[in-house]
């Protein structure tokens with residue numbers, strides 16, 4: 765388990781958590797970090813393609829696994845329809861019409877291995893709240909890269925985006941999973957860092 769100094773300083777953590785409401789810093793950069801130690805910090809869960817047949821899923825905080833501190837977010841999807849997509853999402857209040865470089869980093873806990881039957885990670889930044897598959901951004905495989913099952917492995921993931929805040933000034937960050945085979949699977953998210961830098 766890694767210990768991040770920033771998370772040891774509660775004052776800094778709360779300052780960061782509020783930053784999206786009033787972008788501060790001379791260059792307009794907004795930094796958000798959460799390790800889910802005290803709550804979901806504004807993230808809500810959402811999903812699409814979860815019927816025919818009805819797919820059971822859940823996204824909630826857990827102490828089962830953690831990459832940083834004691835808590836993470838557990839993502840469960842029993843992908844009976846071979847099409848389910850579930851994610852957490854959060855709006856950030858930025859400057860309307862401004863284009864941002866957005867760096868989204870997180871720890872991703874997975875026990876998928878090899879190249880067969882792995883799932884696909886969802887990670888995106890959009891001016892609107894994602895609702896359907898076409899709104900989502902799909903990233904790479906959920907594989908640990910191992911050849912066999914070694915249990916939950918925490919992978920450091922990072923994606924770079926460019927996005928323009930709409931008239932509302934909002935940008936939505938989404939993180940989750942696209943189930944691409946008919947299995948029940950469990951994944952974890954922790955140690956999220958999102959940085960918006962105006963162009």
Ligand SMILES: [Ca+2]
Pocket residue numbers: 799800801830831832833834835836954955
């Ligand atoms: Ca944590």
